[in-house]
Amino acid sequence: MEKRNEEWKREQSRIEMIQQVIKAKLEKLQDRMGGLKEGIIELRRDFWKDVTINLDHPDDVIETFTSIKQQAELLAEQERNHGQSYKKVEQLLRLNQSPYFGRIDFQEEGEQAAEQIYIGIASLMDQKDEDFLIFDWRAPISSLYYDHSPGAASYRTPSGEIEGNIELKRQYIIKGGKLKGMFDTGVTIGDQLLQEVLGGTANTQMKSIVATIQREQNHIIRNEKSRYLVVQGVAGSGKTSAALQRAAYLLYRYRHTLTSENIMLFSPNPLFNSYVATVLPELGEENMVQTTYQQYLISRFGKGFSVEDSYSQIEYTLTAKDEPGYDQRIKGIRFKTSVAYKKSIDEYVEKLSTQGLMFKSFHFRGELLFSSEEIHDLFYAFDKEISIPNRLKLTAEKLLKDLSAFAKKEREKDWVLEEAELLDKEDYLEAFRQTQKEEEAFDDMEQEERFLKKKIVSQHLKSIRRQLKGLKLLNIEALYRQFLTSDTLAEAEDWSLIRAYTINQIDQRVIPYEDATPYLYLQDQLEGRKANTFIRHLFIDEAQDYSPFQFEFLRQQFPNSKMTILGDMNQAIYAHSMHAPTLLNAELEGEEKIVLTKSYRSTRQIVEFTREMIAGGELIEPFNRNGEEPTVTKVESLESLHKGIVDRVGELQKKGHETIAIICKTAAESQTAYEQLKAQIPLRLMKKETNAYEKGTIILPAYLAKGIEFDAVILYNASQQQYGREMERNLFYTACTRAMHELHLYSLGTCSPFIPKDCQG
Numbered sequence: 001m002e003k004r005n006e007e008w009k010r011e012q013s014r015i016e017m018i019q020q021v022i023k024a025k026l027e028k029l030q031d032r033m034g035g036l037k038e039g040i041i042e043l044r045r046d047f048w049k050d051v052t053i054n055l056d057h058p059d060d061v062i063e064t065f066t067s068i069k070q071q072a073e074l075l076a077e078q079e080r081n082h083g084q085s086y087k088k089v090e091q092l093l094r095l096n097q098s099p100y101f102g103r104i105d106f107q108e109e110g111e112q113a114a115e116q117i118y119i120g121i122a123s124l125m126d127q128k129d130e131d132f133l134i135f136d137w138r139a140p141i142s143s144l145y146y147d148h149s150p151g152a153a154s155y156r157t158p159s160g161e162i163e164g165n166i167e168l169k170r171q172y173i174i175k176g177g178k179l180k181g182m183f184d185t186g187v188t189i190g191d192q193l194l195q196e197v198l199g200g201t202a203n204t205q206m207k208s209i210v211a212t213i214q215r216e217q218n219h220i221i222r223n224e225k226s227r228y229l230v231v232q233g234v235a236g237s238g239k240t241s242a243a244l245q246r247a248a249y250l251l252y253r254y255r256h257t258l259t260s261e262n263i264m265l266f267s268p269n270p271l272f273n274s275y276v277a278t279v280l281p282e283l284g285e286e287n288m289v290q291t292t293y294q295q296y297l298i299s300r301f302g303k304g305f306s307v308e309d310s311y312s313q314i315e316y317t318l319t320a321k322d323e324p325g326y327d328q329r330i331k332g333i334r335f336k337t338s339v340a341y342k343k344s345i346d347e348y349v350e351k352l353s354t355q356g357l358m359f360k361s362f363h364f365r366g367e368l369l370f371s372s373e374e375i376h377d378l379f380y381a382f383d384k385e386i387s388i389p390n391r392l393k394l395t396a397e398k399l400l401k402d403l404s405a406f407a408k409k410e411r412e413k414d415w416v417l418e419e420a421e422l423l424d425k426e427d428y429l430e431a432f433r434q435t436q437k438e439e440e441a442f443d444d445m446e447q448e449e450r451f452l453k454k455k456i457v458s459q460h461l462k463s464i465r466r467q468l469k470g471l472k473l474l475n476i477e478a479l480y481r482q483f484l485t486s487d488t489l490a491e492a493e494d495w496s497l498i499r500a501y502t503i504n505q506i507d508q509r510v511i512p513y514e515d516a517t518p519y520l521y522l523q524d525q526l527e528g529r530k531a532n533t534f535i536r537h538l539f540i541d542e543a544q545d546y547s548p549f550q551f552e553f554l555r556q557q558f559p560n561s562k563m564t565i566l567g568d569m570n571q572a573i574y575a576h577s578m579h580a581p582t583l584l585n586a587e588l589e590g591e592e593k594i595v596l597t598k599s600y601r602s603t604r605q606i607v608e609f610t611r612e613m614i615a616g617g618e619l620i621e622p623f624n625r626n627g628e629e630p631t632v633t634k635v636e637s638l639e640s641l642h643k644g645i646v647d648r649v650g651e652l653q654k655k656g657h658e659t660i661a662i663i664c665k666t667a668a669e670s671q672t673a674y675e676q677l678k679a680q681i682p683l684r685l686m687k688k689e690t691n692a693y694e695k696g697t698i699i700l701p702a703y704l705a706k707g708i709e710f711d712a713v714i715l716y717n718a719s720q721q722q723y724g725r726e727m728e729r730n731l732f733y734t735a736c737t738r739a740m741h742e743l744h745l746y747s748l749g750t751c752s753p754f755i756p757k758d759c760q761g
């Protein structure tokens, strides 16, 4: 005990020593930043003082331009330095609160003594900048902490493997600069600390897990080799957490060549997006680019169509089973997301190479300028060996030339002169500026008029020119409609009904969700698309919800990106992804698969209860944290359902649970339940547009709760009526696995067959 006390004191005084170093560093930075800030203010104020503007002669213009540029660069450099120093200050302040969370004493082979390696969220050097007082958790040596127990161990560095022996492995809880806990750990990273972390209350924002990353998670985080890293992990196994730590790791490992703008995350919904948005900043990194597949589709479609969102589709699949045409729509969804459908598009494109492309016509002031037939003939006159996008390019070039010739003639028409006369002062001024740029002087009236006419015509032709330059010659909508009538498709089951539905939707300017990807894919195959080479790492979370077709599409958009693909087959909730091939089980060349079977989110009792809902659930291993048994309550009336839920919320609040979710099956059910419950308990309704939530009691459809967790979950109506079909199994499982500490199910009438038999109320 005494020995422990001494150790404790020693550790506490080391923390104080660190704080002294931090203080000194902060003071130094403060001086520097003060100077920098003054420099910036001064530079901004005097920006124009040191610049002589002289535009009399071309040489003077160049000189003026150069001096402005130099001045601007100087300012930018200073501001950058200021920004970096600011980041450093933030980091030091964070370290001051909690300098490190781990330590290993490592004796390197050939060395006399073990070195103490302290690990924290950032590195810290001593006053002389000679030795590391703290190692960043992402440094090569820190991997010892995550990968090994005391005993023989090694870690990889860019110059080779370093072998040695770990003599001690210790964990700390340091809050507000004070040592609150300290454990020496044997085997894996202390269950004790993990128990403590996982036992806490759920947050409305995800937390970083640096202090307790598990070995198998560390493999995901530090993987550098694989082109495609595929993670199948059970609910609550830390997939999202590992993905975010991995982004932070990559930003550190490749800090000279990679920035947060080169990393993109596809997440399931806007709520999830904001839920995870604080993890990277907490680690001192900037957030990566975050989007949803839906947002990505919308950005591609522009204004011409409204794209049905995936939630409306899911809402339909869950609520409309008795409507006419339901089965066909489901068949349509499954077919249009399949690789077979993609193949049909490929075949169609192949055919279009020799005939059948449909072009737009271009009109100018009500008159036909280029007819679609004319463009068609121009296009097919080029060699068939040339790809469609390249032939489009050649066609557009020819049309642009014709357009210039047309513009020249048009300038002499009366309407142009009339319009020139109506121009106001502003336009003249603009015209004047333009002539200056083009080094045309307004010598006489004739020149001025010529310039203005040119400008007017080119203004009117701007939209056509832009379309030609962007190779927007094809009538993609007509082509997609034509594709729907292809012979190969006619063989698909119920195709004529599926097609009728699609055409009806397109007539109403709506693209069904299942058609959005194929439509854009067809467009890209024909027009060609500049690949996004800027994004170097793509993270796809909830990957089980992506069809193989969607994945192929993404792969085409980001051909040079490495991809981290994370998901759980048992949480596939879309009509296209249930019991169907998805991105998660696709065989990808250059892939590495990691399977996570341990669940950290929920108590052992909840994991044992939920794992019975799915096939293969026995392989899910709970982390050993105890809590109350989940409950199932069967009620016979809506009134008792609501009374039960209201009482339960009260009880949970009394126990101190801060985030309580009442999870419904659909948005429609959430809305009705909300209306009836809101008078009795403070409650917030989450909708698909909601992108943040606060602590308290919320009510939401299961598909919006994806990826998120709550202290306690109440399943609104876990009846057979609501969750009886096989296609509702995964949704049910997903909803139940959102619970960290408590799970309570209410069933109006007979219970869902997915509830373990011995628990049915």
Ligand SMILES: Nc1ncnc2c1ncn2[C@@H]1O[C@H](COP(=O)(O)OP(=O)(O)OP(=O)(O)O)[C@@H](O)[C@H]1O
Residues within 6 Å of the ligand: 194, 197, 198, 207, 209, 212, 213, 214, 217, 233, 234, 235, 236, 237, 238, 239, 240, 241, 242, 568, 571, 600, 601, 706, 707, 708, 709, 737
């Ligand atoms: N190594 C760890 N240390 C501490 N907490 C962890 C660790 N791994 C996971 N957790 C916690 O477990 C919970 C679930 O993690 P996460 O949301 O990343 O899992 P997931 O696999 O993405 O879950 P799901 O698929 O169910 O959405 C989170 O609260 C996370 O902080």
